[in-house]
Amino acid sequence: MIDPVSTSAVKQLIQEFGLIPSKRRGQNFLVDKSIRKRMIDLLELNPDDAAVEIGPGFGALTIELAEQCRTLTAVEVDTRLMASLQLRFERKPNVRLISASVLDLSIDDLLQDEPVGKLISNVPYVITSPLITKILNHKDRFSTILLMIQKEVAQRLSADADTPEYGSLSLFVQYHADVKYCGRVANRAFYPVPEVDSAIVKLTPKESDLSPSVERRMFKLIKAAFSMRRKNLRNNLAGLIGDPDRAAAFLRSQDIDPARRGETLTLAEYKRLAKALSGRQLSRPPYSP
Incomplete structure (x- = not known):
């Protein structure tokens, strides 16, 4: 199958699988190969790592992740996108596909018998806060959490006190993890083009220092x-x-x-x-x- 990271490829796949991208689900597909490379590099995968991807879409990140880790679990809620992923990865024994909302799954569903993993996601805007909360409430199971999210939310996660972006979500995330703002991603890096820019944020969970x-x-x-x-x-x-x-x-x-x-x-x-x-x-x- 074609590499899905281009506007023409995404248009072709949309037509082939009869998909009308859903705004409600935040279906804006990555079409910039340089952003894909940046995401994969930032995750710092090792050959023995277990990785989890939330919202793989047509597999823009998935095809690179599958080559660089021991096991990969990809969770996709849209059954039409799942059909595309099944065709693409049917011969990849280290890739496990789950058709479900990640919010309905347990951490054990994501990691199975793996004690710890690395998580990556081009996060649908609508589930950003509940996903972050879910993952950080089980932070001992993840060594790295790499998210591409709406730029304004990324700025909130990394905000300092006494700034307009600083709030309860900033404090929740910064208590549970070291937060690194890794840069803006222009809206033109996606198709369909969303109304707002995104940003990449890297969370490194840390031990709680309060009872x-x-x-x-x-x-x-x-x-x-x-x-x-x-x-x-x-x-x-x-x-x-x-x-x-x-x-x-x-x-x-x-x-x-x-x-x-x-x-x-x-x-x-x-x-x-x-x-x-x-x-x-x-x-x-x-x-x-």
């Missing part, structure tokens, strides 16, 4: 602190700690000005607050981005 109970407390704090971005910490933490005055007193005891807003606090400061709240009864549910 599970303190970690849960920290994410409760973060959720409350960002509940109303224009309000200060004194007001946003009032419901969690008791009332505005108690919240203000607690913040002052930790050398944090109660008039500050949630987006000005660093991850280190949220960790410190969570540790200081040890033993207190908090009223809101744990954070999930």
